[in-house]
Amino acid sequence: MVVLSNSTGYAIRALACLSGLGCEPKFVRDIAKCSGVPAPYLAKLVQRLAEAGIVNSKRGYRGGIILARKPDEISLLEIDEAVEGGAHPDRCLLGMDDCSDARACPTHAFWKKTRADIRKTLLDTTLADVLAFETKKQAATGSRSKKPSTKKPL
Amino acid sequence: MVVLSNSTGYAIRALACLSGLGCEPKFVRDIAKCSGVPAPYLAKLVQRLAEAGIVNSKRGYRGGIILARKPDEISLLEIDEAVEGGAHPDRCLLGMDDCSDARACPTHAFWKKTRADIRKTLLDTTLADVLAFETKKQAATGSRSKKPSTKKPL
DNA sequence: TTTTAACTGGACAAGCATGTCTTTTTATGA
DNA sequence: TCATAAAAAGACATGCTTGTCCAGTTAAAA
Numbered sequence A, B: 001m002v003v004l005s006n007s008t009g010y011a012i013r014a015l016a017c018l019s020g021l022g023c024e025p026k027f028v029r030d031i032a033k034c035s036g037v038p039a040p041y042l043a044k045l046v047q048r049l050a051e052a053g054i055v056n057s058k059r060g061y062r063g064g065i066i067l068a069r070k071p072d073e074i075s076l077l078e079i080d081e082a083v084e085g086g087a088h089p090d091r092c093l094l095g096m097d098d099c100s101d102a103r104a105c106p107t108h109a110f111w112k113k114t115r116a117d118i119r120k121t122l123l124d125t126t127l128a129d130v131l132a133f134e135t136k137k138q139a140a141t142g143s144r145s146k147k148p149s150t151k152k153p154l
Numbered sequence C: 001t002t003t004t005a006a007c008t009g010g011a012c013a014a015g016c017a018t019g020t021c022t023t024t025t026t027a028t029g030a
Numbered sequence D: 001t002c003a004t005a006a007a008a009a010g011a012c013a014t015g016c017t018t019g020t021c022c023a024g025t026t027a028a029a030a
Helices: A008-020 A027-035 A039-051 A076-084 A107-123 A127-135 B005-017 B028-035 B041-049 B076-084 B106-125 B127-135
Strands: A055-058 A064-067 B055-058 B064-067
Touching: A008 A027, A008 A039, A008 A064, A008 A076, A008 A127, A027 A064, A039 A055, A039 A076, A055 A127, A076 A107, A107 A127, A107 B106, B005 B028, B005 B041, B005 B064, B005 B076, B005 B127, B028 B041, B028 B064, B041 B055, B041 B076, B076 B106, B076 B127
Parallel strands: none
Antiparallel strands: A055 A064, B055 B064
Protein backbone atom coordinates (compact mmCIF):
# COMPACT_ATOMS: atom_id res chain seq x y z
CA MET A 1 0.00 0.00 0.00
CA VAL A 2 2.63 2.48 -1.05
CA VAL A 3 1.46 5.43 -3.11
CA LEU A 4 4.28 7.91 -2.68
CA SER A 5 7.77 6.55 -2.28
CA ASN A 6 9.94 7.14 0.71
CA SER A 7 12.04 9.49 -1.42
CA THR A 8 9.04 11.61 -2.33
CA GLY A 9 8.09 11.86 1.34
CA TYR A 10 11.61 13.01 2.07
CA ALA A 11 11.44 15.63 -0.65
CA ILE A 12 8.13 16.99 0.59
CA ARG A 13 9.32 17.31 4.16
CA ALA A 14 12.61 18.85 3.08
CA LEU A 15 10.87 21.40 0.90
CA ALA A 16 8.55 22.23 3.76
CA CYS A 17 11.59 23.14 5.85
CA LEU A 18 12.97 25.15 2.99
CA SER A 19 9.80 27.13 2.45
CA GLY A 20 9.75 28.19 6.07
CA LEU A 21 11.06 31.69 5.52
CA GLY A 22 13.72 33.99 4.12
CA CYS A 23 15.19 34.56 0.71
CA GLU A 24 18.60 33.40 1.85
CA PRO A 25 19.68 30.06 0.39
CA LYS A 26 19.81 27.21 2.85
CA PHE A 27 22.48 24.54 2.85
CA VAL A 28 21.66 20.95 2.15
CA ARG A 29 23.05 19.96 5.54
CA ASP A 30 20.75 22.40 7.34
CA ILE A 31 17.68 21.21 5.45
CA ALA A 32 18.76 17.68 6.28
CA LYS A 33 18.97 18.42 9.97
CA CYS A 34 15.63 20.23 9.96
CA SER A 35 13.78 17.56 8.00
CA GLY A 36 15.53 14.47 9.33
CA VAL A 37 16.48 13.30 5.84
CA PRO A 38 20.01 11.84 5.54
CA ALA A 39 22.13 14.66 4.13
CA PRO A 40 23.96 12.80 1.34
CA TYR A 41 20.71 11.30 0.15
CA LEU A 42 18.96 14.64 0.31
CA ALA A 43 21.66 16.09 -1.93
CA LYS A 44 20.58 13.64 -4.63
CA LEU A 45 16.94 14.54 -4.22
CA VAL A 46 17.74 18.22 -4.40
CA GLN A 47 19.43 17.67 -7.75
CA ARG A 48 16.26 16.19 -9.18
CA LEU A 49 14.19 19.01 -7.72
CA ALA A 50 16.54 21.51 -9.29
CA GLU A 51 16.30 19.83 -12.70
CA ALA A 52 12.53 20.03 -12.42
CA GLY A 53 12.66 23.73 -11.64
CA ILE A 54 11.27 23.42 -8.14
CA VAL A 55 14.36 24.75 -6.41
CA ASN A 56 17.36 26.74 -7.52
CA SER A 57 20.75 25.66 -6.32
CA LYS A 58 23.82 27.81 -6.16
CA ARG A 59 27.29 26.42 -5.83
CA GLY A 60 30.37 27.83 -4.19
CA TYR A 61 30.86 30.21 -1.33
CA ARG A 62 27.50 31.51 -0.03
CA GLY A 63 25.75 28.97 -2.16
CA GLY A 64 22.78 26.90 -1.10
CA ILE A 65 19.25 25.90 -2.04
CA ILE A 66 16.25 28.15 -2.48
CA LEU A 67 12.68 27.58 -3.62
CA ALA A 68 12.20 28.53 -7.25
CA ARG A 69 8.58 29.56 -6.67
CA LYS A 70 6.25 30.39 -3.83
CA PRO A 71 5.11 27.43 -1.70
CA ASP A 72 1.49 27.73 -2.84
CA GLU A 73 2.61 27.36 -6.44
CA ILE A 74 4.30 24.00 -5.92
CA SER A 75 1.98 21.00 -5.85
CA LEU A 76 2.80 17.69 -4.25
CA LEU A 77 2.14 16.01 -7.58
CA GLU A 78 4.88 18.06 -9.15
CA ILE A 79 7.30 17.10 -6.39
CA ASP A 80 6.42 13.45 -6.79
CA GLU A 81 6.98 13.50 -10.54
CA ALA A 82 10.25 15.36 -10.11
CA VAL A 83 11.53 12.74 -7.69
CA GLU A 84 10.22 9.73 -9.60
CA GLY A 85 11.33 11.09 -12.93
CA GLY A 86 7.89 11.29 -14.54
CA ALA A 87 4.25 10.50 -14.05
CA HIS A 88 3.17 7.19 -12.59
CA PRO A 89 2.14 4.68 -15.23
CA ASP A 90 -1.49 3.61 -14.86
CA ARG A 91 -0.95 0.17 -13.43
CA CYS A 92 -3.81 -2.27 -12.90
CA LEU A 93 -4.61 -2.65 -9.22
CA LEU A 94 -4.31 -6.42 -9.49
CA GLY A 95 -1.24 -6.26 -11.71
CA MET A 96 -2.95 -7.78 -14.74
CA ASP A 97 -1.13 -6.47 -17.76
CA ASP A 98 -3.97 -7.20 -20.16
CA CYS A 99 -6.39 -5.07 -18.14
CA SER A 100 -7.82 -2.08 -19.99
CA ASP A 101 -11.03 -0.14 -20.50
CA ALA A 102 -11.95 -2.65 -23.17
CA ARG A 103 -11.09 -5.66 -21.04
CA ALA A 104 -11.70 -4.54 -17.48
CA CYS A 105 -10.54 -6.53 -14.47
CA PRO A 106 -12.99 -6.67 -11.55
CA THR A 107 -11.48 -3.59 -9.94
CA HIS A 108 -10.75 -1.62 -13.09
CA ALA A 109 -13.45 1.04 -12.89
CA PHE A 110 -12.96 1.53 -9.17
CA TRP A 111 -9.23 1.88 -9.47
CA LYS A 112 -9.39 4.19 -12.45
CA LYS A 113 -11.54 6.61 -10.50
CA THR A 114 -9.50 6.27 -7.31
CA ARG A 115 -6.27 6.88 -9.18
CA ALA A 116 -7.72 10.06 -10.63
CA ASP A 117 -8.88 11.17 -7.18
CA ILE A 118 -5.44 10.65 -5.71
CA ARG A 119 -3.86 12.54 -8.54
CA LYS A 120 -6.25 15.44 -8.12
CA THR A 121 -5.63 15.58 -4.39
CA LEU A 122 -1.89 15.69 -4.91
CA LEU A 123 -2.33 18.38 -7.53
CA ASP A 124 -4.54 20.52 -5.28
CA THR A 125 -2.32 20.17 -2.24
CA THR A 126 0.66 22.49 -2.20
CA LEU A 127 3.74 23.03 -0.12
CA ALA A 128 1.89 25.86 1.58
CA ASP A 129 -0.58 23.34 2.98
CA VAL A 130 2.19 21.12 4.23
CA LEU A 131 3.94 24.12 5.74
CA ALA A 132 0.79 24.99 7.65
CA PHE A 133 0.73 21.43 9.01
CA GLU A 134 4.35 21.61 10.07
CA THR A 135 3.97 25.02 11.66
CA LYS A 136 0.80 24.71 13.69
CA LYS A 137 1.82 22.40 16.46
CA GLN A 138 -1.62 21.64 17.83
CA ALA A 139 -4.70 23.85 17.46
CA ALA A 140 -5.11 26.68 14.93
CA THR A 141 -7.62 27.00 12.11
CA GLY A 142 -4.87 27.00 9.58
CA SER A 143 -4.42 29.11 6.48
CA ARG A 144 -4.89 27.16 3.27
CA SER A 145 -3.63 27.65 -0.24
CA LYS A 146 -5.51 29.67 -2.80
CA LYS A 147 -6.35 26.55 -4.79
CA PRO A 148 -9.71 24.78 -4.62
CA SER A 149 -9.54 22.18 -1.98
CA THR A 150 -10.63 18.58 -1.40
CA LYS A 151 -9.26 18.62 2.11
CA LYS A 152 -12.16 19.78 4.25
CA PRO A 153 -12.78 18.20 7.65
CA LEU A 154 -15.07 15.67 5.97
CA MET B 1 1.80 4.01 -6.74
CA VAL B 2 1.90 0.42 -5.62
CA VAL B 3 -1.05 -0.87 -3.66
CA LEU B 4 -0.75 -4.61 -4.01
CA SER B 5 2.71 -6.11 -4.26
CA ASN B 6 3.95 -8.10 -7.17
CA SER B 7 3.70 -11.19 -5.01
CA THR B 8 0.04 -10.59 -4.24
CA GLY B 9 -0.67 -10.14 -7.94
CA TYR B 10 1.06 -13.46 -8.56
CA ALA B 11 -1.01 -15.16 -5.90
CA ILE B 12 -4.27 -13.82 -7.28
CA ARG B 13 -3.51 -14.93 -10.82
CA ALA B 14 -2.29 -18.32 -9.65
CA LEU B 15 -5.41 -18.89 -7.57
CA ALA B 16 -7.54 -17.88 -10.52
CA CYS B 17 -5.94 -20.68 -12.52
CA LEU B 18 -6.49 -23.05 -9.65
CA SER B 19 -10.17 -22.24 -9.25
CA GLY B 20 -10.83 -23.03 -12.86
CA LEU B 21 -12.39 -26.41 -12.31
CA GLY B 22 -12.17 -29.88 -10.83
CA CYS B 23 -11.64 -31.28 -7.37
CA GLU B 24 -8.36 -32.87 -8.40
CA PRO B 25 -5.30 -31.25 -6.87
CA LYS B 26 -3.15 -29.33 -9.31
CA PHE B 27 0.64 -29.32 -9.22
CA VAL B 28 2.57 -26.18 -8.47
CA ARG B 29 4.39 -26.47 -11.78
CA ASP B 30 1.11 -26.60 -13.70
CA ILE B 31 -0.27 -23.57 -11.87
CA ALA B 32 3.01 -21.84 -12.59
CA LYS B 33 2.78 -22.57 -16.30
CA CYS B 34 -0.87 -21.50 -16.43
CA SER B 35 -0.35 -18.27 -14.49
CA GLY B 36 3.11 -17.35 -15.69
CA VAL B 37 4.49 -17.15 -12.16
CA PRO B 38 8.00 -18.60 -11.70
CA ALA B 39 7.46 -22.08 -10.28
CA PRO B 40 9.95 -22.00 -7.38
CA TYR B 41 8.65 -18.66 -6.27
CA LEU B 42 5.07 -19.79 -6.57
CA ALA B 43 5.86 -22.70 -4.26
CA LYS B 44 6.73 -20.17 -1.57
CA LEU B 45 3.55 -18.21 -2.11
CA VAL B 46 1.50 -21.38 -1.97
CA GLN B 47 2.97 -22.13 1.44
CA ARG B 48 1.71 -18.82 2.79
CA LEU B 49 -1.69 -19.39 1.19
CA ALA B 50 -1.82 -22.81 2.81
CA GLU B 51 -0.95 -21.41 6.25
CA ALA B 52 -3.75 -18.88 5.82
CA GLY B 53 -6.23 -21.63 5.00
CA ILE B 54 -6.87 -20.47 1.45
CA VAL B 55 -5.56 -23.63 -0.19
CA ASN B 56 -4.87 -27.14 0.99
CA SER B 57 -1.64 -28.75 -0.07
CA LYS B 58 -0.97 -32.46 -0.20
CA ARG B 59 2.49 -33.94 -0.38
CA GLY B 60 3.73 -37.09 -1.98
CA TYR B 61 2.59 -39.10 -4.94
CA ARG B 62 -0.66 -37.70 -6.34
CA GLY B 63 -0.23 -34.64 -4.14
CA GLY B 64 -0.90 -31.10 -5.23
CA ILE B 65 -2.74 -27.93 -4.40
CA ILE B 66 -6.47 -27.45 -4.09
CA LEU B 67 -8.65 -24.50 -3.09
CA ALA B 68 -9.80 -24.79 0.53
CA ARG B 69 -13.07 -22.99 -0.22
CA LYS B 70 -15.20 -21.98 -3.15
CA PRO B 71 -13.86 -19.11 -5.26
CA ASP B 72 -16.66 -16.76 -4.26
CA GLU B 73 -15.74 -17.23 -0.62
CA ILE B 74 -12.17 -16.03 -1.03
CA SER B 75 -11.70 -12.27 -1.13
CA LEU B 76 -8.73 -10.52 -2.66
CA LEU B 77 -8.15 -8.81 0.68
CA GLU B 78 -7.70 -12.18 2.31
CA ILE B 79 -5.20 -13.22 -0.34
CA ASP B 80 -3.27 -10.00 0.09
CA GLU B 81 -3.04 -10.37 3.84
CA ALA B 82 -2.01 -14.01 3.51
CA VAL B 83 0.83 -13.09 1.17
CA GLU B 84 1.93 -10.00 3.08
CA GLY B 85 1.66 -11.68 6.44
CA GLY B 86 -0.98 -9.40 7.93
CA ALA B 87 -3.01 -6.27 7.30
CA HIS B 88 -1.42 -3.16 5.86
CA PRO B 89 -0.52 -0.59 8.50
CA ASP B 90 -2.36 2.71 8.01
CA ARG B 91 0.47 4.78 6.65
CA CYS B 92 0.15 8.50 6.06
CA LEU B 93 -0.02 9.30 2.34
CA LEU B 94 2.84 11.77 2.67
CA GLY B 95 4.83 9.55 5.01
CA MET B 96 4.56 11.88 8.01
CA ASP B 97 4.83 9.71 11.07
CA ASP B 98 3.22 12.26 13.38
CA CYS B 99 0.09 12.40 11.22
CA SER B 100 -3.08 11.29 12.98
CA ASP B 101 -6.76 12.16 13.33
CA ALA B 102 -5.76 14.65 16.02
CA ARG B 103 -2.95 16.16 13.96
CA ALA B 104 -4.04 15.74 10.35
CA CYS B 105 -1.70 16.29 7.43
CA PRO B 106 -3.26 18.07 4.42
CA THR B 107 -4.28 14.79 2.82
CA HIS B 108 -5.23 12.92 5.97
CA ALA B 109 -9.03 12.89 5.62
CA PHE B 110 -8.87 12.14 1.94
CA TRP B 111 -6.46 9.30 2.34
CA LYS B 112 -8.30 7.79 5.29
CA LYS B 113 -11.45 7.53 3.22
CA THR B 114 -9.64 6.31 0.12
CA ARG B 115 -7.82 3.65 2.10
CA ALA B 116 -11.14 2.39 3.44
CA ASP B 117 -12.61 2.35 -0.07
CA ILE B 118 -9.72 0.31 -1.40
CA ARG B 119 -10.02 -2.11 1.47
CA LYS B 120 -13.74 -2.51 0.91
CA THR B 121 -13.26 -3.11 -2.79
CA LEU B 122 -10.68 -5.80 -2.13
CA LEU B 123 -12.98 -7.36 0.43
CA ASP B 124 -15.96 -7.36 -1.93
CA THR B 125 -14.03 -8.72 -4.88
CA THR B 126 -13.55 -12.46 -4.86
CA LEU B 127 -11.65 -15.03 -6.83
CA ALA B 128 -14.91 -15.77 -8.64
CA ASP B 129 -14.83 -12.26 -10.08
CA VAL B 130 -11.25 -12.64 -11.21
CA LEU B 131 -12.06 -16.02 -12.70
CA ALA B 132 -14.84 -14.46 -14.72
CA PHE B 133 -12.35 -11.92 -16.04
CA GLU B 134 -9.85 -14.59 -16.96
CA THR B 135 -12.45 -16.76 -18.62
CA LYS B 136 -14.40 -14.35 -20.77
CA LYS B 137 -11.96 -13.42 -23.46
CA GLN B 138 -13.78 -10.41 -24.87
CA ALA B 139 -17.49 -9.74 -24.66
CA ALA B 140 -19.93 -11.34 -22.20
CA THR B 141 -21.94 -9.68 -19.45
CA GLY B 142 -20.08 -11.61 -16.86
CA SER B 143 -21.37 -13.38 -13.78
CA ARG B 144 -20.47 -11.63 -10.55
CA SER B 145 -20.04 -12.84 -7.03
CA LYS B 146 -22.89 -12.97 -4.56
CA LYS B 147 -21.43 -10.11 -2.55
CA PRO B 148 -22.61 -6.49 -2.86
CA SER B 149 -20.48 -4.81 -5.43
CA THR B 150 -18.67 -1.51 -5.95
CA LYS B 151 -17.57 -2.51 -9.40
CA LYS B 152 -20.36 -1.30 -11.66
CA PRO B 153 -19.53 0.22 -15.04
CA LEU B 154 -19.50 3.67 -13.43
C1' DT C 1 9.18 -52.24 1.31
C1' DT C 2 10.81 -49.77 -2.42
C1' DT C 3 10.09 -46.37 -5.86
C1' DT C 4 8.29 -42.37 -7.38
C1' DA C 5 6.26 -37.90 -7.19
C1' DA C 6 5.03 -34.11 -4.91
C1' DC C 7 5.40 -30.30 -1.36
C1' DT C 8 8.71 -28.26 2.45
C1' DG C 9 12.36 -25.61 4.18
C1' DG C 10 16.55 -23.38 4.16
C1' DA C 11 20.30 -21.21 1.96
C1' DC C 12 21.57 -18.42 -1.62
C1' DA C 13 21.52 -14.95 -5.79
C1' DA C 14 19.73 -10.76 -8.43
C1' DG C 15 17.59 -6.26 -8.83
C1' DC C 16 16.09 -2.10 -7.21
C1' DA C 17 15.34 1.59 -3.92
C1' DT C 18 17.77 3.63 -0.39
C1' DG C 19 21.82 5.48 1.73
C1' DT C 20 27.10 6.86 2.03
C1' DC C 21 31.55 8.60 0.71
C1' DT C 22 34.97 11.01 -2.03
C1' DT C 23 36.45 13.83 -5.64
C1' DT C 24 35.42 17.52 -8.80
C1' DT C 25 33.44 21.81 -10.13
C1' DT C 26 31.92 26.40 -9.25
C1' DA C 27 31.42 30.82 -7.08
C1' DT C 28 32.54 34.20 -3.58
C1' DG C 29 35.48 37.22 -0.94
C1' DA C 30 39.98 38.60 0.47
C1' DT D 1 44.95 35.24 -8.06
C1' DC D 2 44.13 32.33 -4.10
C1' DA D 3 41.72 30.30 -0.28
C1' DT D 4 37.44 28.77 1.05
C1' DA D 5 32.85 27.02 0.98
C1' DA D 6 29.29 25.05 -1.16
C1' DA D 7 26.72 21.89 -4.59
C1' DA D 8 27.51 18.25 -8.41
C1' DA D 9 28.74 13.88 -9.83
C1' DG D 10 29.86 9.30 -9.65
C1' DA D 11 31.40 5.25 -7.38
C1' DC D 12 30.34 2.37 -3.67
C1' DA D 13 27.48 0.09 0.29
C1' DT D 14 23.09 -1.73 2.35
C1' DG D 15 18.54 -3.79 2.75
C1' DC D 16 14.35 -5.61 1.10
C1' DT D 17 11.63 -7.87 -2.33
C1' DT D 18 11.81 -11.06 -5.71
C1' DG D 19 13.52 -15.21 -7.64
C1' DT D 20 16.43 -19.79 -7.71
C1' DC D 21 18.33 -24.11 -6.13
C1' DC D 22 18.81 -28.24 -3.64
C1' DA D 23 18.38 -31.52 -0.15
C1' DG D 24 14.74 -33.25 3.05
C1' DT D 25 10.13 -35.04 4.10
C1' DT D 26 5.83 -37.14 3.05
C1' DA D 27 2.50 -40.11 0.87
C1' DA D 28 0.67 -43.15 -2.60
C1' DA D 29 1.24 -47.07 -5.62
C1' DA D 30 3.47 -51.18 -7.20
